[in-house]
Amino acid sequence: MKKILLALMFLPLLGMAQATTKANAGESAVGLKLEQGSWKEILAKAKAENKFIIMDCMTTWCGPCKHMDKNVFPLKETGDFFNDKFLAVKVQFDSTGNDDARVQSWRKDMKEIEKTYAINAYPTYLMFDPNGEVVHRSVGATPDAALFIAKGKEALSPETQYYTQLKRYKNGEKDPAFLRKMATMAAAAYDTKMANTIASDYIAGLTDFDSKENAQFVAQFTTTSKDKGFALMLNNPAKIDALIGEGKSKAKVLSIIAAEEINPGIRKLAADRTKAPDAAPLIASASQKYPQFAADIAEMTNKTVYNMVYSQEVYTPMAKAAEAKTKVDWDAIAAGARNRDPKNADEMVSKGKVTYYQNTKDWPNFQTEVVAFMNKYGAKATPAELNTYAWTVFENCKDMTCVTQALDWSKRSFAENKNPMFMDTYANILHKLGKTKEAIEVQGKAIELTTDAASKKSLQETLDKMKRGEKTWTEE
The missing domain is CATH 3.40.30.10 (Glutaredoxin)
Structure with a gap:
């Protein structure tokens, strides 16, 4: 899918x-x-x-x-x-x-x-x-x-009018159920400042997190380190994760740390186009403030710096050439990347070629470059990247040797987390390789794990095609 x-x-x-x-x-x-x-x-x-x-x-x-x-x-x-x-x-x-x-x-x-x-x-x-x-x-x-x-x-209707209900809040109504409703209404109305103010009033009155509803509310309305929910998520990660999902509180806290402690410094490095940008001072400062997340901060910051240089030195010139319909000067791009980040330059250029040929639908060159990229750098690919590359190969590459390699990427994408959409990719590739019996089994498990009705219907339609022996892909 x-x-x-x-x-x-x-x-x-x-x-x-x-x-x-x-x-x-x-x-x-x-x-x-x-x-x-x-x-x-x-x-x-x-x-x-x-x-x-x-x-x-x-x-x-x-x-x-x-x-x-x-x-x-x-x-x-x-x-x-x-x-x-x-x-x-x-x-x-x-x-x-x-x-x-x-x-x-x-x-x-x-x-x-x-x-x-x-x-x-x-x-x-x-x-x-x-x-x-x-x-x-x-x-x-x-x-x-x-x-x-x-x-x-x-x-x-006065009961559903945002500003009419907001008057009740401003006139002093602070019933917890009403506060929950008003914060949600304000967020839906894109009245962010008011939504956060009302949510803060509600969170201030919480005494525990026995309710999944309350934990989700805290996660939704915690956007800065000054919000009341930040300290709650920072100090009670296990309790909140038990209600909203493993790793969710940590991910929220890290996103706030990135926004407040890391990204401003990254923007300065980007504006200065610093050669071999050094993120060590940013990492040290944020890690001193949040020592329990020191390793995560280092990984997150280094990845952000990588993406910054990639965007400036590889993606932007590549995209400009594509828009102007001129030939991409890969030698010049490689020189620029090496000047900024010698350690990661070759990986950036390889990734850029994969992206370029994918965006321009040059599938023969895409196949060559994505295999080369994954053979050399695939160990660092995220589950989402593994899935995206695998699905793109499934849809567009005719070489079954390449499709077989994509099967391995796809299997790795859900090895630690049984994402049904990633499993669907794996099942489709199995089916294309003639391993339909195994594909049907994997697709059935993906359907069992899916809670969204629309996604479940789509997965079922694919499963039905597999059972009928029909192709789940199109060929030009």
């Missing part, structure tokens, strides 16, 4: 303009109708017609915004729900050389809205009642009309 989630491929801005034009024209009441007046005029109209207002805070560069314009706003079910109950207005939060008079006329109101409601993610939907009072907030695109309509329904 493909393990990399692909982002939505959004259509060009032209598509957005076409969808918006149709909505503005109000074609047969199909799709969301957009108001064209000023903010003052829309407020007055909403009050006169006793309608709520939904404000689409968007930018011209926002991919999810374009998705909504193209695939959700024009739908009849979207229009049927919103046009009856809401006035809809689109507000552009960036500036371009193509901004028309209307966009420019909204700029003052936009700035005030941006400041008042801390708009920092797009699309953000602000919803106001007929009197112009903000009652709800929702962030992010939806894949279909049904989920977008659900957001609109939340705005109509």
Whole structure:
């Protein structure tokens, strides 16, 4: 199974303009109708017609915004729900050389809205009642009309209106169940500062971690070393891990240590383009503060420095050449990598070639390079890397010798942790190599370990193909 989630491929801005034009024209009441007046005029109209207002805070560069314009706003079910109950207005939060008079006329109101409601993610939907009072907030695109309509329904009920419920908190309500609910609502509304404040109030009242729900809450809302949950996770890792999963508290603590103690120094090394960047001072400082994690800090920091140099000296010039459709100068890239990090330069260049040929779909060269890379450096590959390389070979390489090698990489990917998705890769490779009986057995175990319904269905479909003797791969 493909393990990399692909982002939505959004259509060009032209598509957005076409969808918006149709909505503005109000074609047969199909799709969301957009108001064209000023903010003052829309407020007055909403009050006169006793309608709520939904404000689409968007930018011209926002991919999810374009998705909504193209695939959700024009739908009849979207229009049927919103046009009856809401006035809809689109507000552009960036500036371009193509901004028309209307966009420019909204700029003052936009700035005030941006400041008042801390708009920092797009699309953000602000919803106001007929009197112009903000009652709800929702962030992010939806894949279909049904989920977008659900957001609109939340705005109509005081029990699900974010800002209405937030007033209860600000007025002093501190019941634990309410605090849990409010922190989750604030996080969903992308009101991060308020979410952390409310979560802190809830965590302060905890006396134990006998509840998986409480442990998960602490993990979700611990983002800095100053948060109350940080000390709890630092000092009670075994107790929390027993509830949320082995290694989860340590991973959270290390991510915070990285953000606060390591990454600022790494950014300085990156900006200075330091030759043979020395991370030892960063490691020493962080290890002195958190001695129980000294080994992890050293490994994490060295890996981050490696990735920094790889990005600057290998990936960036390689990507620029690919974008310009020019030949990659591997000799120049190798020289740059050796100048910065002589110890790891050859590995970086080898990894870069694998990535380049994979991205350009040059499968013969990819096969050659990935085998060379894994033979020399594969012992250091993470489970995710092992799985990704194995799956890419399974899908695209015709040489069964290479596929046989990928089988070993795949088996190693779940040797210590029975990840069902990684097991699925292994089963697929077994099937391609003609070891279908063994593949069926592994795939069955992967299904047993899967809890997500959609993933289980997909794995079952693959298993059914194996049992019928059908290919689970495509061949050009």
